[in-house]
Amino acid sequence: MNHIRNFCIIAHIDHGKSTLADRLIQACNGVSDREFKDQLLDSMDIERERGITIKSNTVSLDYTAKDGKKYLLNLIDTPGHVDFSHEVRRSLMACEGALIIVDASQGVEAQTVANLYLALEYDLDLLPVINKIDLPAADIERAQEAIDAELGLDPFEAIPCSAKTGLHVEDVLEGVVNKLPPPQGDPKAPLKALVFDAYFDKYRGVILQIRVMEGTLKTKDAIHFMHGGRDYKVDELGINQLKLVPKDKLSAGEVGYVVAGVKSVQDIEVGDTITLQEHPADAPIPGYQKARQVVFSSIYPMSTDQYPDLVKALDKLAINDAALTYEKDSSAALGFGFRCGFLGLLHLDVVQERLQREFDLGLVISAPSVKYKLKLRDGKEIEVDNPSNWPDPTVIDEIIEPYIRASILTPEEYVGPVMELCREHRSESQTMNYLSAGRLEVVSEMPLGEVLFDFYDKLKMITRGYGSFDHEPLEYRKTDIVKVEILVNKEPVDTLAYLVHREKARQRALHYCERLAKEIPRHQFKIPIQGVIGGNVIARSTINALRKDVTAKCYGGDISRKKKLLEKQKKGKAKMKQFGSVTIPQAAFVAVLKQSDD
Template identity: 60%
Template sequence: MMKMDTIRNFSIIAHIDHGKSTLADRMIQLCNLVTEREFKDQILDNMDIERERGITIKSQTICLPYTAKDGTTYSLNLVDTPGHVDFSYEVSRALASCEGALLIVDAAQGVEAQTLANLYLAMENDLVVIPVINKIDLPSAEPERVSLQIEEDLGLDAELIRRCSAKNGTGVAEILEAIVEHLPPPQGDPAKPLQARIFDATYDSYRGTVISCRIINGSVKPGDQIIFMSTGAVHRVEEVGLFRLKKEPSKYLSAGQVGYILAGIKSVGDAKPGDTITLKDAPCSSPLSGFREVLPVVFSSLYPIAADDYEDLASALEKLQLNDAALSFQKDSSAALGFGFRCGFLGLLHLEVVQERLEREFDISLILTVPSVRYRFMLTDDSELMVDNPAHFPDPSKISLIEEPYIRASILIPERYMGVVMTLCMERRGENTKYHYPTPGRIEFTCELPLAEVIYDFYDRLKSITQGYGSFDYEMLEYRPSDLVKLDILVNGEVVDALSQLVHRSNARARGLGACEQLKEEIPRQLFKIAIQAAIGNNIIARTNVSALRKDVTAKCYGGDITRKRKLLEKQKAGKKRMKTVGNVDIPQSAFLAVLKRDAG
């Protein structure tokens, strides 16, 4: 059995793009787990989207065999975490499985919003934090200033700070020594009943669900019958092992170790992150704390562009859900777009990733409806209704109160951008704004905002007005009363349900006018005039027209009396009027996409 004092479980946490995955690459190379020929950048990121965008979407784990300067061989379990706020629940579960963390800070950018958020997550889990200043090779690097920030803003010990350049490998060996020296070994008792925390699960089409777990107490081996404490499901263990670059089976996993369990589980949804595994025959007395269901925040309907692809989309979503338990979906239909699915996502990045994976991996072209959040309606009969789809908006006469979710946004910016950022927050109905100066020249700005105002283009706007220097993080608050209305878009008098959206009354006219203008550009001209309108109930609040194509019916009249021409024009006018009453307008797919793109950016 492996000695517990030679095990170190740690995580790498940082703001997006501060170099987590690159540092993990260098550590893997230093521990000789991969040959030069087999190596590729972002070796732990196994999705194409992760490589292209340079982000980590799924947590990854690897066990590094490291021989320290004193000759002792240690087993270093690295849990690489996503950096984006949409995946913060995965980060928190990964951190709960570790004793320590490396906090990476960019030598040029310094401390940013998610650096703070992730540090607080690490502190909640009582982790020992080693600060690492990365990218010291950049011409704009200011390691001295960043060291001061780490010491003053974050309150971390300056003596623990390590400097490195993950890109060229400078200082990485010193970081591995610091992990062995400063991070504590895991606590636990192999003799106690099994207690293991699930922090991730992925799906293998041949073996079923692969559970990534940290063994807190006890041990598990092939043949054991395990039980999931949140669902009560029982499974027989087929294989256990450690994560190298490939899965490496072992005879058992015992207290302190991080590894995988295969037990013929059919879907990822059965192995929920944060759940506790124990043995059926000798169960532990209580589950580990910290388990909660992941709830979707943003909702959007997905429709296949070709109606024939509906069955393919259904099976693609089922397969995707096997690898992504946070994705939820149910059947939906629209008069304009046919059959589709109403899906729930953790945030806008999660939505983009799912859309991109469906289009790439399953070759399905999609239309998305305007993303929305879940609103709470109090009705006059004292019942409560949760609505995330404009189609389910209740009768206004039966509504007594509408509430929408609010968030607390934390924005870190250089001082010179204070005015434009405050204006942006005010435009988005921000309230209770506060700010303080963590260091000279930098402002931490907190503001309470409706989540619906943030999910469209808030982050993109923030990045552009601060020239890339603004960083953004948020936490969910509570539901608050709001004056919401259902905005309908009518084309030629017909409501296009796929373009309906729930908006605040103060934004309704601007949003409606924007959608009308966008549709005017996209809808092809007909032989009759087409009215495009935005309405709240029966009240039209914005309108524009697609003017009619005009055939020159007087071309055959050469000279003669003007009444001949007038008679032909009157005849044409009457024909167009009749055509308009029976004329049906086909809205091209590009029009839906144009309106969505306008709303999303």
């Protein structure tokens, strides 16, 4: 056990976690040059194209240190984006130590600080690494100051390296074996193994990634999931060295995989504890948390005949992504679809792109919303995330919405615009912490619904890309939310209804009305487009009628002939407006959700 090191790599998004993981694998001869490709641990095309990690991945590496001792290094590469912080949390539970990466050109950012606190929560030993020292803008001394002032770690222990060129990567490996502790645990105790990840293989079912904390697990053992309550039999187990390498047993301190005939990721809960049926452990491993969906949106197929394909596509995605929830939904304008729950906007974006790319589906997605809690006058309490389920305002006694604590790291010169941006998004309290020379942390408490649309884009714009953002959930607080309906030719379009704070209702309604007026083609009659709260119209746009020149055949003569023809046309238009229906093109639903013209 003294020759095992379980560690993960944590950092802000785009600070070089996956690139460093690639170099460590190459330095340990974990992959041949012929088989090597960038972002080796990222299995999805979308991860490669965007340069992000969406799922945690693990690899076991054999390393011979400079003193001749042989070590088994279990490396877990984690996502950097705030939406997938539950993946980071589970990875940290499986480790004793972590490499915390700081970009030499950008310094410490918001997600770095958030992940540091998560790692300290699980009592991990941290080894700072200063990456990207090959860049012209790299400033190692400033990065060391930031590690000391903002992270509270020893700046002289920080290992400078370049993951891109491979410079000093050997020093990082030496740091791992010398500075990070070996695992603890008794191989003879009752089995406790943490399931920190799972993925679906179409030939073998779900492959579980586990870390054995106590005891020993062998093939053919009958196992029990302590949170899920299900029982299975181990068909195969082993370690992951980019290929699955079977073994007879996994003992305390080891990281590996288990195949046990699980049919879907939804059958088990990632973060669960495995024990033996014959000699069960007395209690599960502490720290388990379920992934919580915070953003909800409806997904409809572009054409109704694609609905069966959407059902199959979501079923297949859910086999692999346990955090995605969905239930049937329907709309008068768009037909049948699904109401889905996501971990955040990036998760929504990734799911949408995978549905379009892997299953060739055209999709319409409704405006994302959060879950509100309502107290009704008859004493009932309900939760609503879908505008179509919003009750009549007369029966609502109180509405509360989820709040977050936003942490924004920014250079000092942008602090004014950042605080103004927070105020625009209904920030309730703001505090400033001076971290180091020229850098500030703005901590703000604000509603989660306010950061869903354009907050991050605006933050990047006003700080010229130097601002970084992270958030953590707080409690629910009292608010004044209203349901805004969009009427097209005085008929409500249920898909376009949305929930918003009363102060922002008119601004959003105007945006919807103007967009629809541009996208809906002109008809033979005038079409009013209105945003309404209850019976009050708060915004309006009008699409003018197509008008035939009925007086063209009148050449001369009395003016009363022209008036007669125009009057006749007017009556016809009024009758048409009464009975005519407006067809809304699919492009209009998509255009409404865009914040600005591309």
